[in-house]
Every structure is written in C-alpha cells, then in structure tokens.
Amino acid sequence: MSYDALLWLSFGGPEGPEDVRPFLENVTRGRGVPPERLDEVEQHYQHFGGVSPINQLNRDAIKAVTAELDRQGVRLPVYFGNRNWHPMVEDTVARMAADGVRRALVFPTSAYGGYSACRQYDEDIARARASVGPDAPDLVKLRHFFDHPLFVAAFADGVRAAVATLPEQARQDWRLVFTAHSIPLAADAAAGPPEQGGNLYSRQVTEAARLVAAELGVDAYDVVWQSRSGPPQVPWLEPDIVDHLDALHEAGVTAVVVCPVGFVSDHLEVVWDLDTEARDRAAELGMAFARSATPNNDPRFAELVVELVREQTDGAQARALSTFPLIGCTANGALCATGCCEQPRRPAPAAEA
C-alpha cells in the first residue's frame, strides 16, 4: 500500500507556566481526577518552569526519523500532532489535508495496548478526521511494539549504562526494577481484545520487562507502577515504585536500577516521579539509585519506527520477540477488535457534604 505522509501522534505537554492548567484540564476532562491531584501535578510541572520535556523530545525523535527515512530512501514527510497540547492533532490533520495528503501512517508514541496507550490514540485519530471533514486523509495507525527487538535492545543497553553510574561497590549487587504508568485495575481488566482474556496492558509490560531482563541475563527483577492518578477509592495497578523502594530496603537491597519500560521518552512523569520522587526516597533509605534511559534518543528508536513503516509500505517482516498477537494497526480510529480496551465506567462522584 502506498502512503504520502507519516503522522507522529503523541500526548503533548505544556511549554510555559500559563500552559500548565489548561493542559491538565485537557488531559483530565471527564475523567474524575480529583482537584487535589491536579494541584499536585501542576506543582510538578511548575517545578520545571511549566515546561514538559515531551514536545522537544518528540521534535528530536522526528528529526532522527526523518533522517532515517531519508537514509533508507523512503519519501514520507513527517507531521507532528498531539492529543492534549499544541500542535493539536486536529490542526495537524487539517494541515495535512491542505497539503494534499490523502493517506498517511500514524506512529503513536506508546508501545502498548490498553485504553490510554492504544484506544485513546484511535479516538484522537477519529476525532481529528471528523473535525477536518470529507477532505481528511485516511490514517492508518502502526502496531504495538513493546516486544520489538530494537525496543528491547535499547532498554537493555540503557540498563547497562545505568549500572555503570552506580558507586563501584554497588555494581556487583543491584536490583532491577521496571516501571510503567499505573492504570485502574478495571481498565487493565478490559485491556485488549476480549477474546484474549483481558489485562493486555499489564501482560505486555510484564513481557517487555521479561525480554529486557533476559537480554541482560538478569533473572531476579520486579515490575512495579508509577504516576497513579484518579480518586483514591478506585484501585489501580500496584505496588507504586516509591512504596516498592521501602519494601526492597526492608528486604536488604542496597542498590536499584529503575528501568521505565512503560515509556518511550524522558517526559515529565519520568523526570518527576522517578528522577525526583523515587531518587529522593532511595537517598533517604541510603540505597544507591540509577534510572536507565528511555529509547527516544537512541538511534535504534528511529530505525524501529522506519521498520514499522516499512511493514506497511513494502511488506517488511514484522519482527517481535514474544508470541503475543501483533495488534494495534487499524485504520481511521477503528478498534483493534470489538469491545477492545473498553473504558471502565467512572465511579459516581463523591456526594457533596
């Protein structure tokens, strides 16, 4: 099949102090996130001058992918659009239509399934096309890549480099801890095509962790969660990374390497929740701590994206290290399967006092 552009579709983040509140309102509209949680997260962003690293990281990655497409002789202009902040995907798709793009591939900046990581990007695609109207290009989203050998290898090398930054006496005996964004248990239960039994998000994260650990030859490691949101009465995936550091300390662990396998770049939830909160807790506990790199700036990430593109444009072989079904590739916002990644019903708001 032939395509005339690639759309880089991401989450978006604020680029100055005045952007933070409206950005957070876009992210959480209709999601039942309590205002106290929003105030807290606003402070995390303001701590960095109201600028999330995510937009610049995406621009850097787009530059690398553009160069890699060029190197491989694939002629596709790359456009950039976000769900929650400028450049908004609706505006980008309008520009694509105006430029005469009829049919484009879409790279979502998430490797996983689940409502937030997969289906919500399909909704973004459908919403953007609807807002542009009949001239909107066809948009075909690329598949999940959590088990792609280039993704796994980039994380494994990141862990090796992180170990080298530990104090010398810690380098022989450290605990490997993988993290990903927590989601509500009900959302995880509903993740994936229903006939695959649910929990697709946590199962894919666990599989990616297993593959990275296997590449490193490490057989004892943990998979934990971070950045929990939502109302406190709703159960989310646990344990949280910070609580887990306490448990490891109790168990006598003196050094940890944290690998954020759930993310592709060092965006705010990595630089705050891991590099600030988790690192501070480790310091309080007297544990050596290193956080390994995400793949965004690794040349293999650009190669991975181009390989996913070529699966669609010239039938390149789909490489995957696990036996999970290859899914996530759908057109114009279609679901991966009927009933896939259904968004759980939100709890009724707490009664007013």
Ligand SMILES: CC1=C(CCC(=O)O)c2cc3nc(cc4[nH]c(cc5[nH]c(cc1n2)c(C)c5CCC(=O)O)c(CCC(=O)O)c4C)C(CCC(=O)O)=C3C
């Ligand atoms: C699975 C998952 C990923 C990974 C997949 C992917 O990458 O897409 C992810 C990524 C990200 N999450 C991000 C930021 C936020 N996520 C929030 C809230 C939430 N995330 C959720 C899940 C996920 N989130 C969920 C279930 C919520 C509750 C509200 C809801 O049901 O939707 C909130 C609201 C405030 C709060 O934290 O409570 C913010 C600000 C940023 C940008 C960081 C930056 O600016 O650099 C990124 C890349």
Ligand SMILES: [Fe+2]
């Ligand atoms: Fe899905």
